[in-house]
Amino acid sequence: MTAMLASDLPLPRIGRGKVRDIYAAGDDRVLLVATDRVSAFDVVMAETIPMKGAVLTQISAFWFNELEGVVPHHVISANADEIIEQVPALKGHRGEILGRAMLCRATSVFPIECVIRGYLSGSAWKEYAAHGTLAGEKLPAGLVESCKLEPAIFSPATKAETGHDENITIARMREIVGEDIAYTLESMTRAVYTLGEELAREQGIIIADTKFEFGRDKAGRIILIDEVMTPDSSRFWAVDAYKPGRPQPSFDKQPLRDYLDAERRAGRWNGEAPPPPLPAEVVDATSKRYLEAYRRITGRELKIA
Secondary structure, three states: OOOOOOOOOOOOEEEEOOOEEEEEOOOOEEEEEEOOOOEEOOEEOOOOOOOHHHHHHHHHHHHHHHOOOOOOEOEEEOOHHHHHHHOHHHOOOHHHHOOOEEEEEOOEEOOEEEEEEEEOOHHHHHHHHHHOEEOOEEOOOOOOOOOEEEEEEEOOEEOOOOOOOEEOOHHHHHHHHOHHHHHHHHHHHHHHHHHHHHHHHHOOEEEEEEEEEEEEOOOOOEEEEOOOOOOOOEEEEEHHHOOOOOOOOEOOOHHHHHHHHHHHHOOOOOOOOOOOOOOHHHHHHHHHHHHHHHHHHHOOOOOOO
């Protein structure tokens, strides 16, 4: 599979994120194409990470399949041949969409990142350590870094076009989307996370936290959209290496973050674009980390054909 920095398909492109290119595919459908772009510290790297886009798409496809009957979602197909059958304009572009594209129902997206935290880590730990709160709301005293939160904490955030999303209170979320929708989004978030956390743990992975997006389709249903429990949207830890009271090694782009951190400490990078060039060994290590996350979550090797 050839690494992809950007896609170029014969469909109207309606969006381009840090990783995904979004195309209109007619009849209230969109095509999501996960490229091999990678970002860290809100900066997109010049290099690609081979197989990353396929990993993100195929992990999401795995979860959407597992979630049938749990929550409604937007996926129509993640199979290249089925997608081409439904979108004939893509005939001749099978190699570009193979493994990395999902045909989905179009939705009106709610402007909320539905974050759920099963463990106290990352920005949540930093806020708690400083103030004893999460998004300004008090948490119990005496918690340690990476400890399990029971029950898991629903911690919404506003979606940011650039930079970091901003944690908000549930009360603020209700003001933005309304009380009924806020209740539905939290309930669906908890249902998806509960299933995902249980299945992943059976495969030796802790999903410490993750975030979901939801939208309303043309029939008025609230449905799960975008990616689901991937290394880009979640914090994955190994069950056998977990130890509360310290940071945990993650199954994601940690090799990339470690390299960039070293470059900043050495004064060779100021943390803004353009980023420093990535050595081949960092690219390779990051690619292998994504592939290992796929293998652990699904229980099989990633094969694209």
